[in-house]
Amino acid sequence: MKLQTALDLLSTADALKLLIGVAPYVDIIEIGTPLIKIDGLSAVRNVKAAHPDKELFADLKTMDAGELEAKLAFEAGADSVGILGVANDATIAGAVKAARAFGRQVVVDLIGVPAPHRLARIREMAALGVNRVEVHAGLDEQAIPGYNVVDLLKTVEGAELPLAVAGGVNLSSIGNVKNAGASVAVVGSGIYGAPDPAAAARALKEAIG
Numbered sequence: 001m002k003l004q005t006a007l008d009l010l011s012t013a014d015a016l017k018l019l020i021g022v023a024p025y026v027d028i029i030e031i032g033t034p035l036i037k038i039d040g041l042s043a044v045r046n047v048k049a050a051h052p053d054k055e056l057f058a059d060l061k062t063m064d065a066g067e068l069e070a071k072l073a074f075e076a077g078a079d080s081v082g083i084l085g086v087a088n089d090a091t092i093a094g095a096v097k098a099a100r101a102f103g104r105q106v107v108v109d110l111i112g113v114p115a116p117h118r119l120a121r122i123r124e125m126a127a128l129g130v131n132r133v134e135v136h137a138g139l140d141e142q143a144i145p146g147y148n149v150v151d152l153l154k155t156v157e158g159a160e161l162p163l164a165v166a167g168g169v170n171l172s173s174i175g176n177v178k179n180a181g182a183s184v185a186v187v188g189s190g191i192y193g194a195p196d197p198a199a200a201a202r203a204l205k206e207a208i209g
């Protein structure tokens with residue numbers, strides 16, 4: 001299982017600073033949606049230039065214009081882009097078309113897809129040529145009392161595509177994510193919000209072996 005650090009930070013400078021200690025322990029660097037909204041695709045360009053050996057995921061959360069948005073991110077250096085699973089199939093197909101043209105990947109984020117519909121939506125994503133799906137409880141959903149990663153994982157048991165898991169994953173829940181057979185554990189606040197982000201990343205990497 002790969003470890004992905006989600007950089008939901010407010011400047012590229014902060015992201016580059018954090019990565020000095022964190023990058024050695026992670027497989028995938030995610031440029032978070034807030035950072036893309038603040039700094040645009042220059043965040044993708046600058047982080048890729050500093051870490052060319054790492055897979056770079058641009059969390060675009062694209063809802064429309066899939067081919068165009070994916071193409072722009074690939075031109076900036078992204079290896080994979082995040083497209084919303086609630087978008088129209090045509091948007092997802094457009095992103096897949098761009099990914100094939102560049103030899104890159106599309107990750108479909110299932111945020112907002114109701115739990116009972118997730119497995120069927122994953123099957124549709126497989127048919128459209130998507131590379132990976134991400135089951136995702138966003139920051140607002142995580143704040144609802146009673147939320148936990150184990151319940152989130154149950155909603156995608158038997159998924160037919162490689163799975164990324166995001167939603168407050170931390171040292172106490174990353175074992176559940178691995179045992180569920182996930183391909184990627186996405187960790188945002190569990191790394192950037194830790195008192196020592198590099199130590200947190202190292203502990204997470206050691207926990208998954």
Ligand SMILES: O=C([C@H](O)CO)[C@H](O)[C@H](O)COP(=O)(O)O
Pocket residue numbers: 006007008032033034059137138139142166167168169186187188189190
């Ligand atoms: O995608 C994310 C969220 O929607 C804000 O952009 C986060 O990167 C993702 O949830 C991972 O962060 P944590 O939940 O804090 O681990």
